[in-house]
Amino acid sequence: MKALVCVKRVIDYNVKPRVKADGTGVDLANVKMSMNPFDEIAVEEAIRLKEKGVVTEIVAVSVGPAKAQETLRTALAMGADRAILVVSEDEVEPLAVAKIIKAIADEEAPGLIITGKQAIDDDANQVGQMVAALLGRPQGTFANEVSVEGDSIVVKREIDGGLETVKLALPAIVTTDLRLNEPRYASLPNIMKAKSKPLASKTPADYGVDIAPRLKTLKVTEPPVRSAGIKVPDVDALVAKLKEMGVA
Amino acid sequence: MTKTLVWVEHDNASIKDATLAVVTAASQIGEVTALVAGSGCDGAAAAAAQIAGVAKVLKADDAAYANALAENVAPLVAGLMADYDVFVAPATTTGKNIAPRVAALLDVMQVSDILSVEGPKTFTRPIYAGNAIATVESTDAKLVVTVRGTAFAKADATGGSASVEAVGAAGDAGLSSFLGSEIAKSERPELTSAKIIVSGGRALKDAETFQSVIIPLADKLGAGVGASRAAVDAGYVPNDYQVGQTGKIVAPEVYIAVGISGAIQHLAGMKDSKTIIAINKDEDAPIFQVADIGLVGDLFTLVPELTGKL
Ligand SMILES: Cc1cc2nc3c(=O)[nH]c(=O)nc-3n(C[C@H](O)[C@H](O)[C@H](O)COP(=O)(O)OP(=O)(O)OC[C@H]3O[C@@H](n4cnc5c(N)ncnc54)[C@H](O)[C@@H]3O)c2cc1C
Ligand SMILES: Nc1ncnc2c1ncn2[C@@H]1O[C@H](COP(=O)(O)O)[C@@H](O)[C@H]1O
Numbered sequence: 001m002k003a004l005v006c007v008k009r010v011i012d013y014n015v016k017p018r019v020k021a022d023g024t025g026v027d028l029a030n031v032k033m034s035m036n037p038f039d040e041i042a043v044e045e046a047i048r049l050k051e052k053g054v055v056t057e058i059v060a061v062s063v064g065p066a067k068a069q070e071t072l073r074t075a076l077a078m079g080a081d082r083a084i085l086v087v088s089e090d091e092v093e094p095l096a097v098a099k100i101i102k103a104i105a106d107e108e109a110p111g112l113i114i115t116g117k118q119a120i121d122d123d124a125n126q127v128g129q130m131v132a133a134l135l136g137r138p139q140g141t142f143a144n145e146v147s148v149e150g151d152s153i154v155v156k157r158e159i160d161g162g163l164e165t166v167k168l169a170l171p172a173i174v175t176t177d178l179r180l181n182e183p184r185y186a187s188l189p190n191i192m193k194a195k196s197k198p199l200a201s202k203t204p205a206d207y208g209v210d211i212a213p214r215l216k217t218l219k220v221t222e223p224p225v226r227s228a229g230i231k232v233p234d235v236d237a238l239v240a241k242l243k244e245m246g247v248a
Numbered sequence: 249m250t251k252t253l254v255w256v257e258h259d260n261a262s263i264k265d266a267t268l269a270v271v272t273a274a275s276q277i278g279e280v281t282a283l284v285a286g287s288g289c290d291g292a293a294a295a296a297a298q299i300a301g302v303a304k305v306l307k308a309d310d311a312a313y314a315n316a317l318a319e320n321v322a323p324l325v326a327g328l329m330a331d332y333d334v335f336v337a338p339a340t341t342t343g344k345n346i347a348p349r350v351a352a353l354l355d356v357m358q359v360s361d362i363l364s365v366e367g368p369k370t371f372t373r374p375i376y377a378g379n380a381i382a383t384v385e386s387t388d389a390k391l392v393v394t395v396r397g398t399a400f401a402k403a404d405a406t407g408g409s410a411s412v413e414a415v416g417a418a419g420d421a422g423l424s425s426f427l428g429s430e431i432a433k434s435e436r437p438e439l440t441s442a443k444i445i446v447s448g449g450r451a452l453k454d455a456e457t458f459q460s461v462i463i464p465l466a467d468k469l470g471a472g473v474g475a476s477r478a479a480v481d482a483g484y485v486p487n488d489y490q491v492g493q494t495g496k497i498v499a500p501e502v503y504i505a506v507g508i509s510g511a512i513q514h515l516a517g518m519k520d521s522k523t524i525i526a527i528n529k530d531e532d533a534p535i536f537q538v539a540d541i542g543l544v545g546d547l548f549t550l551v552p553e554l555t556g557k558l
Contacts (some may be wrong), residue, residue, distance in 0.1 A: 011376070013513070016379065016512055017376040017377075017379040017380060018379075019380045025380075026325065026375070026376055026379075026380050028474060029337060038494075042489075054314075093357050094348070094357065094358070095351070095352065095355075095356070095357040095358075098352060117494070118494060120377065120494075121375065121495070122375055122491070123361065123374060123375055123376070123377065124309075124358070124360050124361065125344050125348070125360060125361075126348035126351070126358055126360065127345075127348075128348075129318065129344075129347075129348035129349045129352070130348050130349070130351065130352035131352075132319075132349060133348070133350075133351075133352035133353050134348040134352050134545035137423065138319050138421075138423035138424040139318055139319070139342075139345070139349065139424075141318075141344070141345050142341060142344075143504075144487065153428065155416065156490070157341075158341070158487045159341040159342070159429075159476070159488070160340050160341045160342070160440075160488060160496070161429075161431040161432075161434055161488055162429065162430045162431040162486055162487070162488050163429060163430040163486075163487065164315075164426070164428070164430075164431075165426075165427040165428050165429065166317065166424055166425065166426055167424065167425045167427055167429060168423065168424045169422075169423050169424070177487075177494075178477060178480075178481065178490075178494065179480070179481065179487060194256070210435070213357075214356070214357035214386060214387050214388050215357055215359065215384045215385065215386055215387070216384065216385045216386075216387060217382055217383070217384050218370065218383040218384065218385055219382075219383045220375070220380050220381070220382050220383075221380070221381050221383075222380065222381070223374070223378055223379065223381050223519075226519060226524075226538045226540075227538075228342070228536065228537050228538070228539070229524075229539055229540035229541055229542065230540070230541060230542070231531075231536070231541075231542040231543070231544060232541055232542070232543055234543075235543070235550055235553045235554050238541065238543050238554060239557045239558065240523070241541055242502075243491055245501075245502065245523060247444060247469060247501070247502050248468075248469070248558045
């Protein structure tokens, strides 16, 4: 079974994003960019399924600027077999990303598509569910544990009250949550090897997908800032404060 | 008049709190029809009909909707949307699972996690872990939005008297089935509606220590219990305790962060709390930049002392 994994190039999670002074967006110039952390988990899960003999080939896909090649090379260095970059220098919204992934899935016929649950830049939490809808296939979102059993996949999901388990007919879409696995680092030899793995470059037009945005961003602003408060010297002072607030 | 269809989160017998904030958000967009999809859900439908501001309740009662499987529920919602302009769901794990599937079926770009309604098709929403707030206007004919519960007041659970109309079921898509769940029953207030929250971080060492240090303080205060990702990953507490960008968003009256450094992903989930109290041995920990009251020192002596003195 072939696995398709979706990886997005995003601001590194350790960087504190800054809103541009003109209110048009977040300043990404000279900012460290990395693979979306949930997508690292997606790649790792595909590799583990391949190591178990369930998955035979891993295709990593990214929609983004030419520089997203680096993100795909990371996926290849971790263990993906080949990559497809769908180049767009403009921001592509989740719905259009989902349409592109759907078109690629129509060509590649994967048994499993793994995405992150959420990109840490747009915080949309949409693409995986949308791909599933467009393909008319089931979705196992916020996966904590997965196991392929014959022609279905059992997915334990992280939900607000705890965990729930669903069984999905393959082909299926899985979106990763934080506890699914701990992604490996690419070793130096694998980083070297990844350079010669195939990476195809495409455009949204190749898949007949219109990427014109549906949402107009009118402005982007800083959130209200909290001013730092006071430090109390000891527990007695804290208890006094709590009593003042009427909570103790 | 804009017609909204609200996803009611419920357990078939009663409605969940998350629904009430969604009704408030939806009322700011237009007229509110509440959809109760479930199995044996008369109780929930009756409760939804009493929410102030709900004009009508649609009840889709079918075994296929028992566990809100997205594969079964999304086609139902997409079909009903022929008569509505905006689908509004809570940004809970249920809402996040279903709404994008509905949006794609309608060929609509979803607006996730709205913080405010600025116009018929204009909303604010957090991006980059809440480090920026975007004002976005949809150009789609129909809209799908999810609502951040802490950003809207709760509608009154009583006072309404909407009619309940049964709607046909789209049936089982035959793609997925529900095998079971592990839901911890607790007397403690639910995180997203707790007035006080005590949260513990990596510093709590292990599950036993978390239990023996955090829980007595929470019990004294009648508080909900939260945690950082690090504490969840290390297995001190279950996943549903996680507060943050990719966990639960909370905004209690008082949030007490114990042994939590204050990474942006954690702050994203709790920085709208009214009063933030931090206990940390590192006086430079970033949590102190948002804390109203800070106490520097070793939590293993400070927290038991605090619990004892309350
Ligand atoms: C994709 C992604 C999503 C994430 N989502 C979330 C999320 O939703 N929620 C979340 O919380 N995190 C999230 N994180 C993780 C986040 O980046 C931090 O790693 C995490 O919040 C750190 O947890 P912590 O503060 O408990 O641990 P640490 O950062 O290790 O901090 C421990 C703190 O305890 C203090 N301490 C140690 N011993 C004592 C003592 N004896 N007494 C007093 N203080 C002591 C230390 O000074 C330190 O400040 C996410 C990360 C990624 C990459
Ligand atoms: N531009 C993109 N290219 C490839 N995958 C993407 C892209 N955008 C989103 N995804 C995938 O969809 C997941 C959810 O993203 P989002 O819906 O934007 O929060 C991400 O974790 C990725 O796996």
